[in-house]
Amino acid sequence: MNPHTLLPEPPPMVALEPPEDPRRDRSGRARCSGQPLGLYIHIPFCLERCPYCDFNTYAGLDHLFEPYVDALVAELQGWAQALGHPRVDTVFLGGGTPTVLPSRLLARILESVAQAYRLEPGCEITSEANPGTGDRPRFAALRSLGINRLSMGAQSFQAHELRFLGRGHGPEDVVRAFRAARAAGFENINLDFIFGLPEQAPEDWADTLDQALALAPEHLSLYSLMVEPHTPLFHWVQRGRVSPPDDDRAAWLYEMALDRLEGAGYIQYEISNWARTHQAQGDPAAQPTYACRHNLHYWRNEEYLGVGAGACGHLCRGAPPLAWRPEALHGIRWENHRPVAGYIRRIQDRGHAVRTQDPISPAMAMAESMMLGLRLVREGVSRERFARRHSRGLDQVYGAPIAELEQEGLVEWVGDCLRLTRRGLLLGNRVAMAFLPD
Ligand code: SF4
Structure with missing residues (x-):
């Protein structure tokens, strides 16, 4: 069993209880500006934990799938009611590995979204997926639920790197899953990769990039390996079992990616993200057609709603008609309780699971x-x-x-x-x- 599943849940943080229902202000008015929101839904389950990962996700909690989805649906409905059934133009099922949930549970979540929120025409609906948890029938089922964008954690095309990263899949699984997703009708696929592994050979990274480009995904996300506290990787580095990632090497590999992806016609629109365009290659006015619209909400400092264990949200109240409390004029940010069982209990007890909420000062809003x-x-x-x-x-x-x-x-x-x-x-x-x- 994965050590993460053995950790006892910390006691509830009574001191951090919010003073009021975070979905409304003291006058009872909904907290949101009226612009379409991004909706993030956290699925905190994985088949196994990767040693570098510090996301709020757990292995071995299959018995909580059903009650967790009950809680998610209740939370989704609660927020929708409190915010007056807001407009939503992106939905992102993230994790964790959303595709570990059976299709009927994913269907329940997406049906409750469609019922409680006003989905904009052409709403981008993304699900993260692990190459090891998808075949053509599975991807076809996701597509039939209305999911129109897939984000796959490929991470590398080198078998030894995938082993180091503790991934349960091999390079051939990435190719198989990608082709299965295409065959199932996905026309917008992202592949995630990690670079800057300790002593990573440049030729291995070049080969990973070339194999990724050969699949011609619509979107690529490249992240440098971070050693996050409290992860197994952190302890390996601390004990000298693994060399720490080298910033200079990571910068070199990143520059290599900049050149290769640009040469292949991808448009870099964010530090770690590239997208294909519908326009002619080399056109200086070309736009990244397949940029992730959900993540653009974050980078543009716009509003998004996060539901699920450990999810975060951000509502702006910059629009003058909604700026009824000076200290919250520039918005509010919150985070939900992280452990799964505690999250479910809080939703059952009080309808929301907000652990911390912070009004955003004007100075912080500008800095962000x-x-x-x-x-x-x-x-x-x-x-x-x-x-x-x-x-x-x-x-x-x-x-x-x-x-x-x-x-x-x-x-x-x-x-x-x-x-x-x-x-x-x-x-x-x-x-x-x-x-x-x-
Ligand atoms: S599959 Fe993704 S979310 Fe799950 S443990 Fe690995 S890196 Fe973290």
Whole structure:
């Protein structure tokens, strides 16, 4: 059994109980601006735990599938009611591995979404999937539920790297699952990969990229390996069993990916994300047609609703008619209780499972717009958008740090938009620090 499933649940954090129902303010009004929301639904179950992963997910909890979905449905309905059945333009089933749930449970979740929320035409509905948990009938079942985008955790095409990462699949499973998803009708597929493994050979990374490109997915996400506290990988590094990832090597591998993916016609639209375009290759005005619209909500600092164990949400109240409490003018962010059984209990007891909620100060809201917006490497942060959102001028608020970053060659103005330079892409943390409030 996976050690994560043996951990006892921590006692409830009474001190962090929210003072009021987070879905409404003290006057009882719904907290949301009226713009279409992104809806994130967390499925905290995996077949087994990968040693590098610090997501809120557990193996061996199959007996909680049914009560968890009951709780999810109740939470979805509660939020929908509190927010006046808001419009939703993206739904993201993430995890964990949503596809470990039987199709009938996924169907219940998506039916309750369709009943309780006003889904916009063309709503993007994504499910994460593990190459080891999908064949053609399974993917066809997902497609028939209305899921129109698949995000697969491929991670590598090198068998030894997949073994190091503790993945239960091999390179051939990625190819098989990808083809099965295509055959089942998925026309929008993302593949996730991890680079910067300890002593990763550049030729192995190049081969992984080439094999990924040969499949021609609509979207690619490339993440550098992070050693997160409390993971088995962290302890291996601490004990010297594994070398820590090397930042310089990771930067080199990242640059290799920048060139290879650009050469293959992919448009990098975010630090870690590339998408294909419908427009002609090389057209400087080409747009990333298959950019993940759900994640754009996060990077544009827009509203999203997160339901499920450990899920986070963000509602803005910047629109003047909704700004009824000055301290929450710029929004609220919250996080749900993380352990699965405790989450279910809280939903049963009080209808929501919010563990912490923080009003967002004007200074923090502006900083978040910068730190998140600059991740969008083509779009960047526009003066016009910033002023509309924050009622302050971008140059007025951040003139000095922007000038400093420009001098260092980390950001540049392209028309009305501030964007990262190629050097800035490699030093994203340095850029983000410049906008943190004192
Ligand atoms: S399959 Fe994904 S979510 Fe599950 S443990 Fe592995 S990395 Fe984490």
